[in-house]
Amino acid sequence: MSSRKLLQHTIGLTLVVLLLGGCGGVQAEPTATTRAPADKDTAVAPQLSYDSGCARPIVYVCSIRREMEEQICTVCPDVSRLTNNYDRLDSHSDSSEITQLTTAHEGNHHNWPVWSPDGQWIAFTRGRSDSDDNVANVANEIFIIRADGTEETQLTFNNFDMLPSWSPDGQWVLFIRWRLDPNDFAREIFIVRPDGSELTQLTFNNNDSRPYWSPDGRWIVFTREALPGAGEYASDVFKIRADGTEETQLTFNDAYWSGSWSPDGQWVAVVRVSRLKGEIFIMRPDGSELTQLTSSHYSDGSLSWSPDGQWVAFVRGEFVDSAIFVMRADGSMQTQLTDRSPPNAVPDW
Numbered sequence: 001m002s003s004r005k006l007l008q009h010t011i012g013l014t015l016v017v018l019l020l021g022g023c024g025g026v027q028a029e030p031t032a033t034t035r036a037p038a039d040k041d042t043a044v045a046p047q048l049s050y051d052s053g054c055a056r057p058i059v060y061v062c063s064i065r066r067e068m069e070e071q072i073c074t075v076c077p078d079v080s081r082l083t084n085n086y087d088r089l090d091s092h093s094d095s096s097e098i099t100q101l102t103t104a105h106e107g108n109h110h111n112w113p114v115w116s117p118d119g120q121w122i123a124f125t126r127g128r129s130d131s132d133d134n135v136a137n138v139a140n141e142i143f144i145i146r147a148d149g150t151e152e153t154q155l156t157f158n159n160f161d162m163l164p165s166w167s168p169d170g171q172w173v174l175f176i177r178w179r180l181d182p183n184d185f186a187r188e189i190f191i192v193r194p195d196g197s198e199l200t201q202l203t204f205n206n207n208d209s210r211p212y213w214s215p216d217g218r219w220i221v222f223t224r225e226a227l228p229g230a231g232e233y234a235s236d237v238f239k240i241r242a243d244g245t246e247e248t249q250l251t252f253n254d255a256y257w258s259g260s261w262s263p264d265g266q267w268v269a270v271v272r273v274s275r276l277k278g279e280i281f282i283m284r285p286d287g288s289e290l291t292q293l294t295s296s297h298y299s300d301g302s303l304s305w306s307p308d309g310q311w312v313a314f315v316r317g318e319f320v321d322s323a324i325f326v327m328r329a330d331g332s333m334q335t336q337l338t339d340r341s342p343p344n345a346v347p348d349w
Contacts (some may be wrong), residue, residue, distance in 0.1 A: 031057040058304070058337070059113045059122055059314050060324055060347040062100065070109040072102040072124055072149075073344075075337050077311075077326055098338065101149040110204040111140075114348045116166050120147055121154075121194070123164035123173050141174050144194060163210060167242075168217045170194070176209050177201075189222060210258040215265045217244055219285065221250070223258045237270055239285065250287035257301070261285075262329070269293075271301040280314060281329075293331035302343040304349045305329070313337075313347040 035047045062073035063167035075096045100299035102110050113124040116290040127140035140162045160178035172191045179186040185205040189193040192199045209225040220242060225235045236251045237258045268285055278301035280294040309329060316325045324347050325342040327333055338344045
C-alpha cells in the first residue's frame with residue numbers, strides 16, 4: 001500500500017471509531033456483567049420538559065439527508081416517555097424535540113460538538129472532504145458558536161484539528177492535531193484559548209487522541225493508539241495532569257477508548273472495542289472497578305454524562321445507521337432518542 005493510501009486508510013478507520021466507538025460485527029455476550037454502584041434509589045432525573053424545552057439539551061452530529069453532510073443539532077430528551085430498549089435500534093423515535101443549529105454545504109461537515117461549561121458556547125470541528133481523496137485538500141479546524149448557532153469563530157488553522165473539549169472553567173479548549181504527512185501519522189494533544197491564542201502542545205508521543213478534562217481541571221484522560229498495522233484498533237486509556245506531566249496508564253487490554261468523566265469526578269466512562277464493536281464501561285480514575293454498562297447486538301460508544309451525573313447519552317448502531325440513546329448511570333433505561341437513518345453521532349450533554 002502506498003504511503004498516501006495508508007494515510008487515507010488510517011484516517012478513515014480512526015474517524016469511524018472516533019465517531020461511534022466501534023461498529024460492525026456481533027460480539028459474544030460477556031461472561032459477567034457488574035452493575036455500576038450508582039445511587040439508584042436516590043437518583044433524580046434531570047429537569048427536562050418535552051413541552052417547554054430543557055435546561056441542557058444534548059448536542060450531537062446529525063445527518064439531515066442520506067448524502068451524509070453532517071451538521072449540528074440539539075435534542076431535548078422527554079424523560080416522561082423514556083422506556084427500556086436494551087437491544088433494539090428502531091428506524092424512528094418520537095421521544096424528543098430536535099433542533100438543527102448549523103448547515104453544512106456540499107463537501108463540508110460539522111463534527112464533535114461539545115458544550116462550554118456555562119452552556120453559552122459550543123465548540124466543534126468544521127471539515128471539508130475532497131471527492132478525489134486528495135489528502136492535501138482535506139481539512140478540519142476547531143470553531144466555536146453560540147448556543148443558538150450564531151457568532152461562529154474559528155480557533156485553529158492547521159488543516160487537521162478535531163475532538164475539542166472544554167476546560168471546566170471555560171478558559172481553554174482541548175483538542176487533537178493530526179500531522180498530514182504521508183510518512184508521519186502523528187496525533188498529539190493541544191490546548192488553546194477560546195479566542196484562538198496561547199496554543200500549547202501537551203503530549204509528544206505521536207499517537208494520542210480522545211482527550212477529556214476532569215471536572216476539577218487537574219487531569220486529562222486520553223486514548224493512546226498503536227501505530228498503523230499493530231492490531232485491530234490497539235489502544236488503551238491514559239491520564240496526565242493538565243500541564244502534561246505525571247502520565248499514568250489506566251487500561252492494559254489494547255482495546256479501550258477514553259470516554260468522559262462523570263460530573264462528580266468519581267468515574268471515567270470508556271468504550272471497549274472488539275471486532276469493530278463497542279461496549280460501554282465505567283471505571284475509577286485510577287483504572288480500578290471496571291464495570292460494564294451495555295451489552296447489545298449493536299455497537300455502543302461515543303458517550304457523554306448528563307450534567308447531574310444520573311444519565312449517560314451514547315450512540316448505538318453502525319457508521320451509516322446509528323441513533324442517539326440515553327440510559328441511567330447504572331446501565332438501565334436504555335432508550336432511543338433520535339431516528340437511526342440518516343445516522344446520528346457524537347452526543348454531548
